[in-house]
Amino acid sequence: MLRDIFLGFMRVHILYHASLNPVYGLELMEELESHGYHVSPGTMYPILKKLEQSGLLVSEKVNVKGKIRKYYSITEEGGNILLESKKKIRELAREVLEEEL
Ligand SMILES: [Zn+2]
Structure with a gap:
């Protein structure tokens, strides 16, 4: 259960960072x-892989010093x-932290 919650948070981190720059x-x-x-x-x-299959990320293979790296945007x-x-x-956050953000 805890894992399910954290997986959601992690997906948000991933989407956020991929929105700033391509990430691997x-x-x-x-x-x-x-x-x-x-x-x-x-x-x-x-x-x-799942985020890409769902159409939220797109990947591109880049050759970095002879190694293929998959960048996601x-x-x-x-x-x-x-x-x-x-x-x-x-x-x-407003609700669970009980603060005004
Ligand atoms: Zn982050």
């Missing part, structure tokens, strides 16, 4: 680690979902 899996794992989420590749890559649909999520986060 390892980078996102480190970013999430800095927020206290311990994410293995076995968790991260299926999430990215947000789609227009992903941007809409992120915007909607922000509204919900604001409302949720």
